[in-house]
Amino acid sequence: SARTLTPSCGTSSHVGRQYHFIYDQKTMTEAQSYCREHYTDLATIDNMEDVNILINMAAWIGLYDARNSWRWSLADQMFYEDGEAEFRNWEVRQPDNYRSAEYCVAIYDNGRWHDVSCTRTIQSAQSYCREHHTDLASVRNMAENQKVKELVALGQNVWIGLYRDSWKWSDGSNSSFRYWRPTEPNNNGGKEICVTTVLSSSGQWEDWPCHWRKEFISSDKTESAEK
Incomplete structure (x- = not known):
């Protein structure tokens, strides 16, 4: 050329x-x-x-x-009231997208959220939830966040259904x-x-x-x- x-x-x-x-x-x-x-x-x-x-x-x-393009795994399958899809309970200084590689979300034992690396286990977790239940959990408000928090053992963290699309073209x-x-x-x-x-x-x-x-x-x- x-x-x-x-x-x-x-x-x-x-x-x-x-x-x-x-x-x-x-x-x-x-x-x-x-x-x-x-x-x-x-x-x-x-x-x-x-x-x-x-x-x-x-x-x-x-x-x-596209750091703020967070969405719920279940978003296409359930009804959200106004503002529910935007509920977030991030830990201080989170999300930080460490090494530009953190596109999924885990809830910790204090109820706060961290963005974390999407290892292949997130796909396994999503597939399991969709086969045996409906999907990974959406957390739409603080009351639901408290219910999920109570299921997390001390010192542990678990996947929730929030994720983001990463790099996008203008x-x-x-x-x-x-x-x-x-x-x-x-x-x-x-x-x-x-x-x-x-x-x-x-x-x-x-x-x-x-x-x-x-x-x-x-x-x-x-x-x-x-x-």
């Missing part, structure tokens, strides 16, 4: 998508607004072909950590492609929820603080992608 660079913007295309590298440095939020005004959105990277096209462009892309794409550097994403104390490509690492990705200012890549869908 040919790439033509100008002092302020570079453009690169392939079937289905056209990329625009913007040399002005902006925060992730500013970059997103700029892309949505002038193009379609921040760039979504679908595959290694896209990576190879953008390999010399170290910049913001449209992937971000344009709403459901692409599951990821190209992280080794040891990334690392979240760095909960401060890094936006994503940049890294020029010195063959275009691999790192999570960075969203308020840092950096060049960015916008994308447009081409006609072939819309057919």
